[in-house]
Amino acid sequence: MGIFNRVKTIVKADLNELLDRVxxxxxxxxxxxxxxxxxxDQAKDALAQQLYLEKRHEQLVxxxxxxxxxxxxxxxLxxxxxxxxxxxxxxxxxxxxxxxxxxxSEQYAAMKQQTSAxxxxIDVLLEKYNELANRRLVLLSRAHAAKAQEQLQGAIASFSADQALKGFNRVEDYVQRLEAQALAGSYFIPSAPSVDMEVQEAVERELALLKENK
Structure with a gap:
């Protein structure tokens, strides 16, 4: 029996630990x-029933x-x-x-005391409820903020600045190659021959003389 009790205790402890983690x-x-x-909600129903009975007893009195x-x-008379x-x-x-x-009348007075109590x-219950509801909102906000911060820290930890720098360097090298190719290509575009202004004027004079002699 001692062995079985020890096994039962160990299993129970393991289950409790598992539940705590889950x-x-x-x-x-x-x-x-x-x-x-x-x-x-139950307190609201109880108060409604109490007020109903109190009103009925008041009418009875x-x-x-x-x-x-x-x-x-x-x-x-x-x-x-x-x-x-x-x-x-x-x-x-x-x-x-x-x-x-x-x-x-005595029953009605006792009933009014019960209603007051x-x-x-209910006032104590509502006060505690509102306190816990507000505290719940604060805790939820803090939990979400903590999770967001944890996710941000994970993202920062997984971010590699060296790898990103290498990627930008590869892009810059690629852009420089494109610019070099464009510049090299401009040398192979035939340009319009330049005409000397003096030669052009001489041509015009010769043309005018030919027209006069004719």
């Missing part, structure tokens, strides 16, 4: 925020209070008319309704 902290942080989102006031008026039996019935119902009104808990 888990992405940013993914875990996003998962935490999703769980907080669910808690906020108001309705019983209205019945108490109505029975009180009925008893007063019955006494004024000398109808003691009706007055007794009205007063009995009034007492019954007052007893219910007391219970409902729930609001306080």
């Amino acid at each position: 888990e992405d902290p940013i993914s875990l942080m996003n998962q935490y925020m999703r769980e907080l989102d669910e808690q906020v 108001a309705g019983v209070a209205a019945v108490v006031a109505k029975r009180s008026r009925q008893a007063e 019955a006494v004024a008319k000398g109808e003691d039996t009706i007055a007794r019935i009205a007063l009995q119902e009034k007492l019954n309704e007052e007893a219910k009104l007391k219970v409902y 729930l609001r306080d808990q």
Whole structure:
């Protein structure tokens, strides 16, 4: 049994180490925020239900209070008319309704305290949620900046200045060869013979004499 327990412990330790390497902290942080989102939604539903019940109980208290006031008026009118039996019935119902009104009022007060306590808990939850949401944005921004810097450093590390210089030198040599070929080619383009101005003037004079003699 001792050997099996040791093997089990070693395997468990290896699995935990593997999980630690696989888990992405940013993914875990996003998962935490999703769980907080669910808690906020649940708190919202709970508050909505509590406010609904509180409103219903408020209406119940108001309705019983209205019945108490109505029975009180009925008893007063019955006494004024000398109808003691009706007055007794009205007063009995009034007492019954007052007893219910007391219970409902106490329940309503307790319910309002519960609503207040729930609001306080939700305020704490929202404060923590907003704090973590802002912190998440900051951490994401820092993580992206760090990754961008790491990529830039990798690009700089992989960049070879000597190799780039050799490439530019090869391009410059190629351009110089093209320029030399163009310059050499210009020597083989026949140029128009140049005419001496004095010779041209002499030719014009001779031409004029020929025209006069003719």
